[in-house]
Amino acid sequence: MIRMIAIILGFQLVGEVASRALGLPLPGPVLGLVLLALACILHPALAEAIRPTASGLLSHLSLFFVPAGVGIVAHWDLLRVQGLGLAVAIMGSTALALAAGAWAFSVVARLTGTEDRQALKDQGRE
Template sequence: MIRSLAIILTFQLVGEITSRGLGLPLPGPVVGLIAMVAAFILRPDLAQAIRPTATGLLSHLSLFFVPAGVGIVAHWDLLREQGLGLAAALTGSTVLAIAAGAWAFTAVARLTGSEERAALRDQGRE
């Protein structure tokens, strides 16, 4: 387990160093995650080696929300002042993200011809 955690944290560290060193607009952990996925594609045995640890971390993912809850309590006054604006921004961005996802799904379905096959199947011609 220690080895697996060291591998995961090493990828995060490499991502952080790369992101800051190259001035990338991506957070370091995202860069590290991309590097880790690439490493797993190149070396599937590495993915198998950290699978039990990753599964254990994911099963306790709710524990990672505790620091966020502490942050909310620590900045309660700011949330009271700016809460309405934050709520509007979160609601608006969520609606826009869902709409963009639906639009992208529809566009891909049109490009791949999935809509025509579904229509033919519904009419009993396929």
């Protein structure tokens, strides 16, 4: 298990180093995750080897939010002053993201003809 955690963290480290060295606008952990996914596609044995460890980490994912909670408590005064603006920004960006996702889905459905087939299924014609 420790070996598998080291492999996962190694990919994160490689992603972080590559992101900083190349000046990429992509966070290092994201780049590391992409590299890990590619490695798992190219070497299915790797995917099977890290699956139990990855599942264990995912089942305890809530523990990774503890540092964020500590950060909120540590900056409570700033949050009290800027909290309304942050709340509006978070709710607004969430609404825009949902609207953009729905719009993209409808465009793709229209382009692929999926929208029409679903209407026919609903009417019992297909």
